[in-house]
Amino acid sequence: MTTFGVLQFPGSCDERDALLACSRVGDARLVWHEEADLEGIDAVVVPGGFSYGDYLRAGAIARFAPVMEAVAEHAAAGKPVLGICNGFQVLCEAGLLPGALLPNDSLRFVCRQVELVVENAETPFTRECRTGQRLSIPVKHESGRYFAPAEQLDELEARAGVVLRYAAGQNPNGSAREIAAVVNERGNVMGLMPHPEHAVDPLTGSEDGLQIFASLAALAADPKTAKVSAANALIKVSA
Amino acid sequence: MKAKVLIRPKQGILDPQGKAIERALPALGFDGVSQVRVGRLVELEAEDPNRLAELCEKLLANPLIEDYEIELDGS
Numbered sequence: 363m364t365t366f367g368v369l370q371f372p373g374s375c376d377e378r379d380a381l382l383a384c385s386r387v388g389d390a391r392l393v394w395h396e397e398a399d400l401e402g403i404d405a406v407v408v409p410g411g412f413s414y415g416d417y418l419r420a421g422a423i424a425r426f427a428p429v430m431e432a433v434a435e436h437a438a439a440g441k442p443v444l445g446i447c448n449g450f451q452v453l454c455e456a457g458l459l460p461g462a463l464l465p466n467d468s469l470r471f472v473c474r475q476v477e478l479v480v481e482n483a484e485t486p487f488t489r490e491c492r493t494g495q496r497l498s499i500p501v502k503h504e505s506g507r508y509f510a511p512a513e514q515l516d517e518l519e520a521r522a523g524v525v526l527r528y529a530a531g532q533n534p535n536g537s538a539r540e541i542a543a544v545v546n547e548r549g550n551v552m553g554l555m556p557h558p559e560h561a562v563d564p565l566t567g568s569e570d571g572l573q574i575f576a577s578l579a580a581l582a583a584d585p586k587t588a589k590v591s592a593a594n595a596l597i598k599v600s601a
Numbered sequence: 602m603k604a605k606v607l608i609r610p611k612q613g614i615l616d617p618q619g620k621a622i623e624r625a626l627p628a629l630g631f632d633g634v635s636q637v638r639v640g641r642l643v644e645l646e647a648e649d650p651n652r653l654a655e656l657c658e659k660l661l662a663n664p665l666i667e668d669y670e671i672e673l674d675g676s
Contacts, residue, residue: 418660418661422663426660464615468617509666511665
């Protein structure tokens, strides 16, 4: 079973929901920002919130937390790291993902459900999805405008590094090319502004977010047969 | 040594804060003000001012989206 480690910085606020989401598909525990050891953890989740008060720039201080060195090693070993909202900002600041998140073009804090389109279903984070599938997942942020220089965006698109895009007319923050989620070149670090952990229960209107966590759970079960085991799981359910 | 670091959004990057200020000015009777850009000013004292550029690159500014200028006191 996959063991998830959900980081907790001073100022994190979505770590409990992330923990809950991970617990539905695997084992999960919180990892305090001063811990420097990720032994036994298969997948790291860097949650949303306002780490270190978002002072200076969102994510700028958190990247120097002791745990981030361990996260960099985890990523360098090819193991999955998922950054959600503030976690995405932290991973960009840490140089684990390309680009940066700028203040929304509206200057407003946006909090609403958005439709996303899966652009790449071949990542460890989206294996349970289909390319072209739409996911309904909420956003809530003030600095979510994805930016990278044009040539970097071209390079990102050329290697299918854009994993999720806001559906037409749904871009809540002015992100370049409607980008909602990007993955690193190696394919094991993904960041997204929307909050899949807030969409894992029918009570909140959508369970689409669970597919992100389920993808990671299937992967760690057996990286080579992840797709097969996911397919089998579906067959079992329908039978 | 005392120093000031000026950090501003790179040219070409939309600065919604500057735009909001620009739009508010005519309502207050300040016409003819344009190209408003908002940055940050960091004041500090550094024992080794030679390391300030590195400090800016690593923390104070994000070189992908921001330019910075270091002003040493007395220079």
